[in-house]
Amino acid sequence: MPQEAVAGSLANRVATQLQDAIVSGALDLGQALSEDSIADALDVSRTPVRQALQLLQARGLVQIRPKAGTYVFEPTVEQIAELTEFRVTLERQAALWAFERSRAASAKTLAQVVETMEQAIADRDMRAYGRADTAFHEVFFKGCDNSYLWNSYTFNFAQVAALRTHLAAYTEAEPLRSFEDHKAIRDIFDSGQASELEPILAPHILRTRENYTATLRQRQERLSESRIEQLRRALDPTSFSPKRGLESAPQREETQ
Amino acid sequence: MPQEAVAGSLANRVATQLQDAIVSGALDLGQALSEDSIADALDVSRTPVRQALQLLQARGLVQIRPKAGTYVFEPTVEQIAELTEFRVTLERQAALWAFERSRAASAKTLAQVVETMEQAIADRDMRAYGRADTAFHEVFFKGCDNSYLWNSYTFNFAQVAALRTHLAAYTEAEPLRSFEDHKAIRDIFDSGQASELEPILAPHILRTRENYTATLRQRQERLSESRIEQLRRALDPTSFSPKRGLESAPQREETQ
DNA sequence: GGCACCCTTCTTGTATACAAGATTTGCGTC
DNA sequence: GACGCAAATCTTGTATACAAGAAGGGTGCC
CATH class of the missing domain: 1.20.120.530 (GntR ligand-binding domain-like)
Incomplete structure (x- = not known):
């Protein structure tokens, strides 16, 4: 893959890496991103990470909720x-x-x-x-x-x-x-x-x-079903049946 | 003018104020903006000012030249x-x-x-x-x-x-x-x-x-003429005649 | 058992200090 | 006097510390 020479400021490099991660699918839609974790993972301070996230927000790739958290976009x-x-x-x-x-x-x-x-x-x-x-x-x-x-x-x-x-x-x-x-x-x-x-x-x-x-509709159904399953398991473990509603659903392992 | 209640974070407020200043004409096209001066003028730290300037750059209102300076946009x-x-x-x-x-x-x-x-x-x-x-x-x-x-x-x-x-x-x-x-x-x-x-x-x-x-062409002519005038005055003071080519030319004082 | 409230924890927002590059100014030399 | 070089200054870039708000979990009360 590219990753070529990477240009300019740390902020731009971080933005590029994050965008690549989102576009390539390494980061899941709707996934929570914390400035701290990203900064640690990329071994830079929070400052360029914040800059990058703001750019990505302008591009519609992430959503920043003030004081609450930053999330990968999730289209309706x-x-x-x-x-x-x-x-x-x-x-x-x-x-x-x-x-x-x-x-x-x-x-x-x-x-x-x-x-x-x-x-x-x-x-x-x-x-x-x-x-x-x-x-x-x-x-x-x-x-x-x-x-x-x-x-x-x-x-x-x-x-x-x-x-x-x-x-x-x-x-x-x-x-x-x-x-x-x-x-x-x-x-x-x-x-x-x-x-x-x-x-x-x-x-x-x-x-x-x-x-x-x-695909999005399927995905949403899958998610809500999986939530229902989780709830059922949590609330009523005795009657829980292992039968899955969607057999062919690709099992999305947690993001790397 | 509005200036109404201003919303949210300091960065957004600064961005709004700066955009208003540019759109209203209070800041001249091409004028130099330093993060420090803006921060002092608005009584905030450089952090929200930087954020605001980056947003305004995305909107094409300012141009940030790395390590050199930030300028109000000047269209060709x-x-x-x-x-x-x-x-x-x-x-x-x-x-x-x-x-x-x-x-x-x-x-x-x-x-x-x-x-x-x-x-x-x-x-x-x-x-x-x-x-x-x-x-x-x-x-x-x-x-x-x-x-x-x-x-x-x-x-x-x-x-x-x-x-x-x-x-x-x-x-x-x-x-x-x-x-x-x-x-x-x-x-x-x-x-x-x-x-x-x-x-x-x-x-x-x-x-x-x-x-x-x-208008832009006129403005550019005016500016280059005024630059020539300045040069002439600087380089050849003896033969300088106080007669101005363009009387209504706004004298660009240095940035506030 | 259910619900409200508080406190803990995690998140982003802001301020400040320091680093590094670009620009300009001044000096020295030719 | 003109040109080149170097230092001083000004600019943005980055790191860190602290503040303030949001969210979740736990506890106490009803």
Whole structure:
């Protein structure tokens, strides 16, 4: 993995490490983070940790409750819907501008990324496909030549990346469907018209919403069931039955 | 002005005060800010000041140069162009959603704001008109029912508000032209169609860009001229003539 | 047994002291 | 007089100590 040379101040390094941990899934959604523990774990003082956490709060990755605690963000179904909607707005515009302003360069990069995806699918390496997916959509924001749009992207879409890791439950068919979209977009950049972008891009993004929402619902059910189980066990140990409601539920071991 | 009760932590209060000072024009664009001076002036320690400055940096209102200093932002012509472009993208979407989702409430508020504007014009109170202008555009973001769009608005448009104060040079005709747009938009919300919004809103916003850019260019000329004057005075005192090139040029005294 | 209250503990908020880098100013030299 | 170098000063970066509020657990009362 990257972890490359790490840039600048301690605070930035801490922020990067924390963001990586959240995006990669090493830290669970909703998990409590204490400034002290992080400072100890990373062998720095609380000052840069606080700075980092404030930055991550601005990016929507953590929530700071004054005097109470700091927690990894935990999206609701509504938030996911709003984020996706917002993403469509920004990305549609970015793609359009990239098409108008950096078409040749963007087309070239998109083609390369699509090849990477092809390889990832052949290898059945879903992690590599996810990385390529991120790279694909980044092309628009890099090529659109508007720093505010780019900032908005990096700011809000750390959440998107985290959701992908935590909530993406690719079905067998899903990556192929998504891959078709990617190829279509590549072709439009190669030899199509700008007006063809929207009818592909918008549904492409909105489809991820269903995916995340479904997973989140499952996750919430699982959590509440597990809470019920715990309660039952605690309150009425004699009648406790070991039968589990969800057999296929991946057993999430406690975060490392 | 507000200054109302001020919320929460010292850091937030400091951030609010600083943002107000920048937006209102009390602090000049590009002016140097030292954490120490601010802390002394506001009678707090450097810690909350640092926090506040970092927040303001995220909002694009100040620029922190590591170990060197912190400065009020100073936009370039390109930045203004990008910001305006970005604003069109966001505001067009916000207006559309507000129209679809909160049409009645939005229409009512817009009508009220337009009345306020009418009064402001009658009173020739440009400051009141500016406030109403801000309120007018806020209606879209409040009514669009998407918290990410709203966040993006509050985050990026502190700059817009600051630009309005520092760079808006309303000509005689400009506010009337702008007012016509506002009335037209009000009417569309009252009894029009969504598709009519864009042809009015986009040019309406883009027009501000020309205004700001022109003022900025003048300002830059003025500054560089004044620098030349200063140099001339310093380097060649014998031939220095007290005649000033620009009589109304604000003499930049050193930071408070 | 259930409930309210208090106290303990843990969390973040703020102040201060020190460290390290960037900038500027002044001096010395050419 | 102009240029280069070095020291002094000013800036932010980091560490630590203390304060204040929130949350949870335990105890006493009803």
